[in-house]
Amino acid sequence: MKRLTAAFVLMLVALAGAQAKPDFSGRWTTDPDPAAAAAQPARGGGQGAPGRGGQPADVGSGWGSTITVTQAATSLTVEYAFFTRGDMQPPLKFVYALDGSESKNTVMMGRGLQVHTSRTTWAGDSLVITSAYTYTDPQSGKPATAEVKRTLKLESPTSLSIETVYGGVMGGPATTTRTTYRKI
Amino acid sequence: MRPSIRAAGVIALLLLVRAVSAVPAAQGRQAAAPRPAQSATRPNIVLIVPDNLGWGEVGAYGSVRGNVTPRIDKLAAEGIRLTNFNVEFSCTVSRAALLTGRYAIRTGATQGNGMTLWEITIAEALKTVGYATGLFGKYHVGGDAPEGKRDPGQQGFDEFYGIPRTSNEAQTTVANGQQAAGTSFIWEGGAGKTTRNVKPFDMDTRRTVDRESAERGIAFMERAVKARQPFFMYYPITQIHFPTLAHPDYAGKTGAGDIADAMADTDHNVSLVLDALDRLQISRNTIVFWCPDNGAEQRRPWRGSAGPWSGFYNTVMEGGVRVPCIIRWPGHIQAGRVSNEIVHQIDIFPTLAAAVGADIVPHDRAFDGVNQLPFLEGKQPKSNRDNVLFYANTSLRAVKYRDWKFHYVFQSEPGAAPAGSAMRLFNLLSDPKEESDIKDSNPWVKSITDRLVAEFVATTSKYPHVPPNAPDPYTPPVKRP
Numbered sequence: 001m002k003r004l005t006a007a008f009v010l011m012l013v014a015l016a017g018a019q020a021k022p023d024f025s026g027r028w029t030t031d032p033d034p035a036a037a038a039a040q041p042a043r044g045g046g047q048g049a050p051g052r053g054g055q056p057a058d059v060g061s062g063w064g065s066t067i068t069v070t071q072a073a074t075s076l077t078v079e080y081a082f083f084t085r086g087d088m089q090p091p092l093k094f095v096y097a098l099d100g101s102e103s104k105n106t107v108m109m110g111r112g113l114q115v116h117t118s119r120t121t122w123a124g125d126s127l128v129i130t131s132a133y134t135y136t137d138p139q140s141g142k143p144a145t146a147e148v149k150r151t152l153k154l155e156s157p158t159s160l161s162i163e164t165v166y167g168g169v170m171g172g173p174a175t176t177t178r179t180t181y182r183k184i
Numbered sequence: 185m186r187p188s189i190r191a192a193g194v195i196a197l198l199l200l201v202r203a204v205s206a207v208p209a210a211q212g213r214q215a216a217a218p219r220p221a222q223s224a225t226r227p228n229i230v231l232i233v234p235d236n237l238g239w240g241e242v243g244a245y246g247s248v249r250g251n252v253t254p255r256i257d258k259l260a261a262e263g264i265r266l267t268n269f270n271v272e273f274s275c276t277v278s279r280a281a282l283l284t285g286r287y288a289i290r291t292g293a294t295q296g297n298g299m300t301l302w303e304i305t306i307a308e309a310l311k312t313v314g315y316a317t318g319l320f321g322k323y324h325v326g327g328d329a330p331e332g333k334r335d336p337g338q339q340g341f342d343e344f345y346g347i348p349r350t351s352n353e354a355q356t357t358v359a360n361g362q363q364a365a366g367t368s369f370i371w372e373g374g375a376g377k378t379t380r381n382v383k384p385f386d387m388d389t390r391r392t393v394d395r396e397s398a399e400r401g402i403a404f405m406e407r408a409v410k411a412r413q414p415f416f417m418y419y420p421i422t423q424i425h426f427p428t429l430a431h432p433d434y435a436g437k438t439g440a441g442d443i444a445d446a447m448a449d450t451d452h453n454v455s456l457v458l459d460a461l462d463r464l465q466i467s468r469n470t471i472v473f474w475c476p477d478n479g480a481e482q483r484r485p486w487r488g489s490a491g492p493w494s495g496f497y498n499t500v501m502e503g504g505v506r507v508p509c510i511i512r513w514p515g516h517i518q519a520g521r522v523s524n525e526i527v528h529q530i531d532i533f534p535t536l537a538a539a540v541g542a543d544i545v546p547h548d549r550a551f552d553g554v555n556q557l558p559f560l561e562g563k564q565p566k567s568n569r570d571n572v573l574f575y576a577n578t579s580l581r582a583v584k585y586r587d588w589k590f591h592y593v594f595q596s597e598p599g600a601a602p603a604g605s606a607m608r609l610f611n612l613l614s615d616p617k618e619e620s621d622i623k624d625s626n627p628w629v630k631s632i633t634d635r636l637v638a639e640f641v642a643t644t645s646k647y648p649h650v651p652p653n654a655p656d657p658y659t660p661p662v663k664r665p
Contacts, residue, residue, distance in 0.1 A: 057593055057607050062624045065606070110614045112295045116625075135628050138586050146628035172631030173638065 007169065022125050022154045028181035029066040061162040061179040062148060064092075068162075074098050076120070076127065082109075096120050096129055116148075125151040137170070144169065158183040214337045224661060225512070225541045226313065228405070228470040230457060231306075231532070232401040233418070233452055234281065235275065235322060235351065235425040236497055237507065238480025240448050240489025245508045248489045249444040255455035256510070259474060263512030264560060270528045270572045271478050271585065273468045273504050274497060275350060276530065277577065278477040279325045279420070283339070285553035287640075289575045292650035298327030298334045300650055300658035303646035306533050307340030309544035310416045312549055315539075315587030318404040319344040320397035321420035322351070328361030331371070332393070333422065334656070341418070343374035345400045347385055347393060351425040352382035354390035357431040391429050394421050398453040402460040406621075409464050414540075419457060420477070423450045442486055473532060475509035482598055494617045498598035500581040501618055513539070514562050523559075525567035526584065531556045549660070550647035571636050578652060583633035587613045590623070590633040 064080035068091075071077075076096045084087040094105045103118045118131040129150045137144040142180050147167035155161050159182060166175040220633045244260035245267075247253060247340050252528040277288035283305040293299040306316040319341045326334035326348060326381040336344040347353070349360050353368035364367075368497040370389055373379035383389060401417050408415035423446045429435070430445035434452065438444040454474065461467040481487035482496030495501020509527065511517060516539075530553035538557040545551055554568040574582040582591045591608040596618075609623035609630070617642055623630065648661055 021449055028553045058607050059623055059627075062627060065623070069220070088433050107625050109620070110620065111611060111625075113624045133627055138632075142580050144628070146350060146631070155557060166627045166630065168631045170632055170635070172633075172635035175634065 021122065022127075023071050024069045024127070024152055024154065024160060025071045026160075027066070027068050029158050029184050030060070030179060030181055031065060033060075033182060058177045058179075059164075059166065059175060060162050060177060061150065061164075062093075062180075063150075063162070066184075068179065076129075094118075098127075110168050123151070126151050128152075139170065155180070196517045201636075225419060226315070226542075228408075228414050228466055229310070229315075229416045229536055229539075230405075230452060230472045231416070231418045231468055232421065232457065232462070232472065232474045233321075234406055234421040234423055234474075234476045235411055236478060236481035236505060237323075237424050237476035238488040238490065238496070239491030239493060239506065241424065241443065241481070242508045244510070247447075248491070249447065250438070250439065252438050252444050252448045253451040255451045255458065256474060259454070259458065259472065259512055260510045262514070262519050263472070263510055264483050264517050264523060266509040266511070266521060266525050266527050269475060269480075269507055269509030270505055270526065270574075271476070271507055272529070273478055273500050273574065273576055273581075275282045275322075275324050275425075275477055279323075282477070282529045282532060283325065285530045285551055286445040286549070286591075287530065287552045287573060287575065289578055290550055290552070290647070290649050292652045292654050293325060294327070294577070295324075295653050296328050296329060297653040299323045300654050301334060301338055301656045302658040302660070303339070304546045306536060307336075307416055307418065309340070309533070309537065309546075310540070311340050311342075312544055313540060314406070314414065315540075316408040316411070316413045316415040317342050317418075318401060318406070318415070319346065319418045319420070320401035321346040321394065321418075322422050323348055323420070324350055324424075324647055327413070333533045334336055334370075334375055335379050337373050337375040337377060337379070343372075343375065343377075343404060344422070346370065346397050347381070347422065353389060354385050354387055354429065357384055357386050357425055373605075385625045387427065387429065390422070390427060391431050391435070394423055394449065394453050395431050395456075397421070398456045401457060405460060405464065405466075409466060415456075421450055421453065423447075424481055424486070424488060426481055426483045426486045428481065443481075443488060455553045471511070471513040471516075472507070472535070473511050475529065475532075476507045479504040492616050494619070495596055497597055498576075499595055500576060501596055502589075502612065502616065505572075511560060513560075518562055521562070523567075525559060526572060526586075527556055527559075527567055528553070528572050531569065536561065550643045571633075572605070573637065573640055578636060583636055584612075585629065585636065587611055587630055588626075588629050590619065590629055591618075612662075 063078055067078055067080045069078055075098055078094045079091045081091045092107055096103045097122055105113050106113050116131045116133040118129050121128045123147045131148045132145040134145055144171050149165045151163045153161050164177050168174040185467050187261050239245050241251045243251055245256040252427050266646050272281045272288050277293055278338055280288040280291045280293035280299045284303045291299045291303050299435040311317055317340055319336045323336055348371055349516050354360055357365045357368045359367040368385040369381035370385050371379055372382050401419050405417055424443055428442045428446045430449040434445045435448040480496045490503025493502035493506055494501035497504045534553040534555040535557050538555045556568055557569045558564045568585050572584040581593050582589055589610050593606045602632040608621040610618040
């Protein structure tokens with residue numbers, strides 16, 4: 001009986017832990033909510049006011065402004081349209097394993113196959129994706145890597161925040177951005 | 185700066201120059217050249233700067249309007265043709281950068297107010313080593329009312345002729361900053377002379393001012409040769425800035441429109457200057473630069489061509505800041521050479537200083553230009569520059585690092601709102617039109633461009649920028665300990 005009770009408690013704990021993991025699935029955008037924008041006075045973005053709607057420009061999450069996230073038990077898939085319809089190219093698609101194993105993603109942006117490898121970890125209810133992007137050091141001509149760490153967190157069922165830390169290279173500084181997507 | 189302090193600075197510069205120029209750096213290179221009709225100790229300099237002239241207007245760069253620039257093309261064949269020559273994005277700031285060897289943001293130059301007399305120009309520097317200096321064409325770094333306040337005579341030019349401001353005044357004859365018609369003039373003057381209005385600058389004189397400037401520039405060169413004095417002839421051509429209306433000799437001549445006519449007109453005026461060098465037997469001892477102030481004219485109906493690049497002047501798209509540049513110096517620069525190495529207009533000042541063999545660049549302020557003479561002479565394969573910062577007046581817009589260009593603010597059309605909230609990255613070899621933002625797949629580049637910006641900004645603690653619209657006399661703040 002004691003063994004059964006302990007097993008039941010363990011199962012409940014495990015279940016509770018599993019339930020704590022958020023599901024990031026959905027279609028998300030950084031574009032302003034049209035309804036909210038309609039209620040706001042118009043804001044121009046002329047010279048000296050960089051960025052749409054007067055917001056300062058930044059490098060974003062590295063995944064584009066409108067993304068589709070599909071979360072399964074063992075993977076997280078992020079897709080976004082980069083090319084225009086006339087380019088006749090599929091959306092960019094990145095798949096990240098959620099079991100801690102290494103994921104490898106490749107894009108073709110006109111400069112050969114560009115590969116980045118990633119690993120994921122959970123930090124409470126946030127998902128951390130750490131990626132290494134390969135490039136050729138322009139000074140030495142040797143292969144090098146740049147680290148990008150993204151932390152995904154659901155602020156609410158309709159609000160996804162992604163903090164992205166772009167590591168510094170060649171004596172340059174790191175950059176941290178925080179991008180908020182709303183569900184559409 | 186008070187006049188006495190400025191005079192002391194010039195004297196100090198003169199003493200330094202005399203000490204440095206005792207080393208005859210350029211004399212050895214001159215040995216093989218035939219003896220010119222003029223003193224061979226220092227080369228003459230002809231700096232030809234057309235206005236709002238995009239890459240696609242020149243035959244040697246793949247003109248889109250047919251064969252309308254044969255003489256400029258021949259000049260390209262006689263010298264080096266740079267294919268990654270960078271400039272500031274607009275008239276006044278470009279000319280300020282060119283003349284001072286400093287990014288214009290350091291000078292505080294604005295169209296309405298020009299730049300302070302504290303700035304030391306190429307002309308001022310060359311005068312300290314005995315050059316005759318003349319400006320024939322468009323000035324546009326003296327502000328709205330430069331006469332007697334910020335005119336070329338106060339910035340090192342012995343004599344000048346042309347227009348104080350810019351060409352579009354001809355459409356209304358209203359000088360910038362004025363209200364009444366008939367206030368825009370062609371002027372002339374010089375160091376220690378009273379500036380004089382010669383005649384109205386209107387739609388007729390707009391067509392002829394470049395020819396007149398060339399003729400006066402040639403007369404200036406002839407006088408210098410006669411006096412056996414090395415000279416600096418700055419010929420900032422007003423074409424093909426709008427209104428792009430050619431000399432009557434060329435109006436309608438090409439059958440390819442106003443811009444083609446204006447280019448043919450410009451080509452002719454350039455030929456007048458180059459032929460004069462030949463006639464005076466000084467071509468071998470004269471460095472000729474031909475490089476526009478900024479990229480393609482944008483205003484219709486005289487919309488220019490940026491060739492393979494996107495954008496126009498008043499943007500930092502390549503079409504606005506990457507322009508043709510031809511440099512000829514027989515016996516020093518290999519004829520017919522083409523290079524895609526990065527060079528900037530601010531490099532001309534220190535390069536000329538090296539060419540004349542004198543340390544005439546100022547050392548009491550931040551100075552951004554680098555000496556490109558070893559590269560131009562083929563003594564090293566690479567340029568001494570691998571990056572360029574692009575400001576739109578006081579706003580950082582982009583950084584070029586090697587073949588990469590990172591836009592901190594992306595604006596593809598002049599005057600338009602910046603597009604989107606995202607910074608953008610392009611590789612100029614795989615995407616010369618700056619169309620496909622690839623920062624997401626190349627996240628390392630921004631770290632490098634951020635460092636370059638940080639290094640530039642760090643210099644301002646020792647050498648603060650001259651504030652925009654700063655009045656004369658300007659005195660820099662006391663340096664921090």
